[in-house]
Amino acid sequence: MLLVALLVLGGLGFWMQQKAEKKRVDEELAQAQGIVRVLSATFSNKAALKVGEVKGTLDVTTVDNGALPILRSSQKATIPYSVGYTLDLSGLGADDYRWDQQNRILTIRVPIVTPEAPNVDEANRSVAGTSGVFVTRNASVNLQRRASQLATAKAGEVAAEPANLARAQANAEKVVAGLARAPLDAAGLGPLTVRVVTPASGTPSTERWDVSRSIEQVLAERQQAR
Template identity: 80%
Template sequence: MKRYWPLLLLALAVIGGAVWWNARQAEERRVEEELAQAQGIVRVLSATFSNKAALKVGEVKGTLDVTVVDPGAISLLRSSQKATLPYSVGYTLDLSQVGADDYRWDPASRALTIRVPLVTPEPPNVDEANRAVSGTSGIFVTRNASTNLARRASQLATAKAGEVAAEPANLAAAQKNAEKVVADLARAPLDAAGLGPITVRVVTPAAGVRDGERWDVSRSIEQVLADRQR
C-alpha cells in the first residue's frame, strides 16, 4: 500500500492544481466581464454627458425692493426712486467636465457612483418690463434722471439677485436637485444599453463621507479592474 502513496499524492496534486487553475480562469473571466461592463457604462454615460455643458438643474426667483438715487448735476436736481423688480437666477451643471476618473462601479451591489462638479449660478435675469415703481421723489425729475434711476435700479437688483443665488442654502438646494437630475439622466441610457438594474448615486468632490464610505479619488473604474485583472 505504501508504494501507492506517491501516486495518490500525485493524483491529489494534479486534481488540486486543476481545481485551482479552473477557479483562477473563472475569476479572470469574471474580472474581464466586470471590466468590459464598467467600460461600457463609462462609454454610454460619457456619450450622454459630453454635450451637456450647461444642464439647467434649478432656479431661484422672486422680487427685490430697491431704492436708488440720482445726484443730478446740481443738488436741486437730486432725485430718488423706490422700485420692485422681479428676478430669476438659474443654476447649471457642466457635465462635459465629467471624465472616466469620475465613475465608480461596484459589480457586487451593481451600484454606480458618479462624481460631478458643483453647480454654478447663471447671470441674474431682472425683469425690467414688470418693474413696479412705488415712489419717486425730487423737486424736478428730468428725463435723463428717470433713465438713470431705472438703470441704477436694474443694476442694484442684479447685484442683489446674484447675492441671493450665492446663498449657501440656495446653492445646496440646487446641488441636491442636480444629483437627482443627473441620476435620472444616467438611468435612461443605462436601461437602453440593456445593462440591467443599476443603482445610481451622484456626489460632488466636497461630498466627503456618505453612507459610511469614503470617496476614493485615487483610481478610476478602469484602473481598479485592470489592477485586479493583473
C-alpha cells in the same frame, strides 16, 4: 497512480477555478468600461445643464443727485428677477465614476453648480413712487438704469446664498442620476443604484473618496494580479 490522478485532478480544478475567476474579472472590467463609455457619451454635450432656479422680486431705491440740489430725485421700484443654476458635465472622465460590483452601486462625482448671470425683468418693473422737485428726463433714465444695476447685484447675492446653492446641488444629484439611469437601463446593465456625489452632499462617513483610481484601474489591477 492514485496520487498522480489526484494531483492531476487537483491541478485541473485549480486551473478551472482560476479560469473562471479570470472570466469573472474580465466581465467586471468590460462592464465597467461599458459604463464609462455610455455615460461619457451621455454627458459629453452637457456643458450647461440647468439644474435649478431662484426667482422673486426685489425692492430697490435709487437716487440721482442731479447737477444742483434742487434737481435731486429718488425712486422706489419693485423688479422681478430670476437666476438659473447650471452644471457642467462635459468634463467628466473615468476618474469621476466608481463602480461597486458587489453591491452594484455606481457613484458619479460631479462639479459644483454655477449660478448664471441674473435676469432682471425690466418689462414687469413697477414703480412705487418717485420724489423730487424736478425729475428731468435724464434723471429718470439714470434712476431706471441704477435700479436695474442694483437689482442685478442683489439677485446675484441671493443666488449665492448657501441655502439656495445647497438646493440647486441637491436637485443636480437627482437630475444627473436620472440622466445616467436611462442609458444604463437601455444598455441592459441590469438593476443598479446610481449615487451622485457633490461637494454639498459629501460622501458617507464610512467611505473615503479615492481620487487616485478609477473603476477601470481598480479592475485592471485585480486582473493583472491573477
